[in-house]
Amino acid sequence: MERVTLGESGFQVSPVAFGTWQLSPRFWGKQSREDAIAAMQLAYDRGINFFDTAEAYGDGEAEKVLGEGIRDLPRQDLVIVTKVFNHFNPDGSRYPDLSPGHIAARCDLSLGRLGLETIDLYLLHMYDPLTPLADIAGALERLREQGKIRAYGVSNHNAEQCRAQRRFGQYAVVQPPYSLIDPAGETDLLPYCQAENLGVMIYSPMHKGLLTGKYTGTESFDDFRGNHPDFHGERFRDLCARVQSLKPMADGYGLTIYQLVLTATLMHPAIHAAICGIKTPDQIAEAAGVLGKTLSREDYFAVRNAVGPGSSKVADTRGSRK
Ligand SMILES: NC(=O)c1ccc[n+]([C@@H]2O[C@H](COP(=O)([O-])OP(=O)(O)OC[C@H]3O[C@@H](n4cnc5c(N)ncnc54)[C@H](OP(=O)(O)O)[C@@H]3O)[C@@H](O)[C@H]2O)c1
Incomplete structure (x- = not known):
């Protein structure tokens, strides 16, 4: 099984991680629980031991489904990640709350939904501007002392926010957005992490x-992508054509376009793992197919040139990342 060391956390993880955001109907519409659970079990069979969720995904639903999906898998082999950030109101609205009492209470709820005694990696989902950083770190350290979490980290923080958090606590892992279309983290966050x-x-x-590689540019979306600037009009058509242009190279490696792009993404030395958003067993089987694969240096840069920033003549009006 291919494993990498997840930086100073020391966890041994598969470079492909299973992402469960797809179980959030607010973003992705209704998904099949059965497909998700079958995909989680197939993931393990195909060498994946790294699973990502958050209590925000479907307001706890994704954690419950993941708990069910991993229930019969060997716990000691798995690295389970969840995240805390929101205060949830009964009417569905939310606001940031990383105050110590709230973190402690939400951790207990996540453990219950996942059916676990310990969360391997507990992440701050975003940056809370209101809670003093020392208070947040103190709450996470208490959870670690109590054995409720093994390690902690941050998501959606820039390099300066990470640096500030690490002044107060042993944040060992970061979870930023990154794709070859939008590799913005390379400017400062990834070098800092290295x-x-x-x-x-x-x-x-x-x-x-x-x-x-499955879109031609003619599709329309009834999930959150319907409002995303990269999934509309000329920019969407242009990006789809650029992605399709990778087909001959993918064929040359015996990979699909998806696998070619994921292989290139994982070649960045700062990146230990990529969390792939999964709805079905077929999707995780395709992702798992990249384990052990690599590209030549020349082809790596050819992939970046094909789809990366500056490759498209159509303006990048990116504003909504999520
Ligand atoms: N920390 C954060 O704030 C944050 C934010 C976002 C995501 N995440 C985590 O990262 C994970 C991945 O992010 P993402 O969902 O944006 O991921 P992604 O991997 O960039 O895209 C996932 C989408 O691609 C399509 N897909 C997946 N496998 C495919 C395959 N083999 N063939 C064709 N299409 C395929 C599916 O959508 P369709 O089938 O509908 O096309 C799926 O929903 C999430 O699940 C979550 O765990 C974290």
């Missing part, structure tokens, strides 16, 4: 499906 030996698990490696 210098500090932080574990890096990137999210949205397929740019929410756009890099999978």
Whole structure:
């Protein structure tokens, strides 16, 4: 089984991680629980031991489904990640709350939904501007002392926010957005992580499906992508054509376009793992097919040139990342 060390956290993880955001109907519409559970079990059979969720995904639903999906898998082999951030109101609205009492209470709820005694990696889902950083770190350290979490980290923080958090606590892992269409983290966050030996698990490696190679540019979306600037009009058509242009190279490697792009993404030395958003067993089987694969240096840069920033003549009006 291919395993990498997730930076200073020391976890041994598969470079492909299983992402469960797809179980959030607010973003992705209704998904099949059965397909998700079958995909989780197939993931393990195909060498994947790294699973990502958050209590925000479907307001706890994704954690419950993941708990069910991994129930019969060997616990000691798995690395389970969940995240905390929101205060949830009964009417469905939310606001940030990383105050110590709230973190402690939400952790207990996540453990219950996952059916676990310990969360391997507990992440701050976003940056809370209101809670003093020392208070947040203190709450996470208490959870670690109590054995409720093994390690902690941050998501959606820039390099300066990470640096500030690490002044107060042992944040060992970061989870930023990153794709070859939008590799913005390379400017400062990824070099910072390399210098500090932080574990890096990137999210949205397929740019929410756009890099999978299955779109022609004629599709329309009834999920959150319907409002995303990269999934509309001329820019969408242009990006789809650029992704399709990778087919001959993918064929040459015996890979699909999805696998070619994911292989290239994982070659970045700062990136330990990519969290792939999964709805069905077929999707995780395709993702798992990249384990052990690599490209030549020349082809790596050819993939970047085909789909990366500056490749498209159509303006990047990116504003909504999620
Ligand atoms: N920390 C954060 O704030 C944050 C934010 C976002 C995501 N995440 C995590 O990262 C994970 C991945 O992010 P993402 O969902 O944006 O991921 P992604 O991997 O960029 O895109 C996932 C989408 O691609 C399509 N797809 C997946 N496998 C495919 C395959 N083999 N062939 C064709 N299409 C395929 C599916 O959509 P269709 O089938 O509908 O096209 C799927 O929903 C999430 O599940 C979540 O765990 C974290």
